[in-house]
Amino acid sequence: MNAISENLSLVRQRLREAEQRAGRPEGSVGLVAVGKTWPATALEEAHRLGQRDFGENYLQEAIAKQEALSHLAIIWHFIGPIQSNKTRPLAERFDWIHGVDRLKIAQRLSEQRPEHLPPLNLCIQVNVSQEASKFGVALVDLKPLAEAINELPRIKLRGLMVIPAPSDDFEEQRQSFRILRVALEQLPIPSMDTLSMGMSHDLEAAVMEGATFVRIGTAIFGKRTRNPNTLEG
Numbered sequence: 001m002n003a004i005s006e007n008l009s010l011v012r013q014r015l016r017e018a019e020q021r022a023g024r025p026e027g028s029v030g031l032v033a034v035g036k037t038w039p040a041t042a043l044e045e046a047h048r049l050g051q052r053d054f055g056e057n058y059l060q061e062a063i064a065k066q067e068a069l070s071h072l073a074i075i076w077h078f079i080g081p082i083q084s085n086k087t088r089p090l091a092e093r094f095d096w097i098h099g100v101d102r103l104k105i106a107q108r109l110s111e112q113r114p115e116h117l118p119p120l121n122l123c124i125q126v127n128v129s130q131e132a133s134k135f136g137v138a139l140v141d142l143k144p145l146a147e148a149i150n151e152l153p154r155i156k157l158r159g160l161m162v163i164p165a166p167s168d169d170f171e172e173q174r175q176s177f178r179i180l181r182v183a184l185e186q187l188p189i190p191s192m193d194t195l196s197m198g199m200s201h202d203l204e205a206a207v208m209e210g211a212t213f214v215r216i217g218t219a220i221f222g223k224r225t226r227n228p229n230t231l232e233g
């Protein structure tokens, strides 16, 4: 077995065990393979092994891979920061957008979503930490934002997404994810069925708190050696 095949098996095993421990049905947690910095050939290998959902952070890098892999049936997730002047390619090329935290971005995505495609699946990024973070809507502002986004005709509001401050402590990890779960439970919007939370180092805690998508890069493709921040977006 090569590295990706071995790693993907291990991640699937971790997911099955976490689902079991959480008392959740097998297969209830979706796996988004995060390919940032990795070449299209690495994604193609994961696809050959049955992986269908792929996440990318940087637009130019994502478009290059989408073009290289256009012969494959892939569900594309955009999980990176969004610049308001770059929404059109997101609306045209992706199935899911995970990190929206402003109404203006959602409005542009709705206006720019092509008619021949289904409404764009969208998650609102929430800031669950006390410190002011650059990204994510504050909990107090979540409900009005969700209600406004829910009115947009070409958007399907699916749920919430979080990138908590990294922690090695399982209970601390759970606490951030629990805040997101409770926030979702308190929103009265029926289409919101998604919790996008959990990465390589904390997927078990996320599954315990109800994650429906985990976003996994390192544990599938290996440690990133290129600094993703130097890639153009």
Ligand SMILES: *Cc1c(COP(=O)(O)O)cnc(C)c1O
Pocket (backbone or CB within 6 Å): 034, 036, 057, 079, 080, 163, 199, 200, 201, 215, 216, 217, 218, 219
């Ligand atoms: C890079 C990234 C991931 C994957 O992180 P790993 O620790 O490599 O699993 C998940 N979500 C977002 C938003 C990311 O930027």
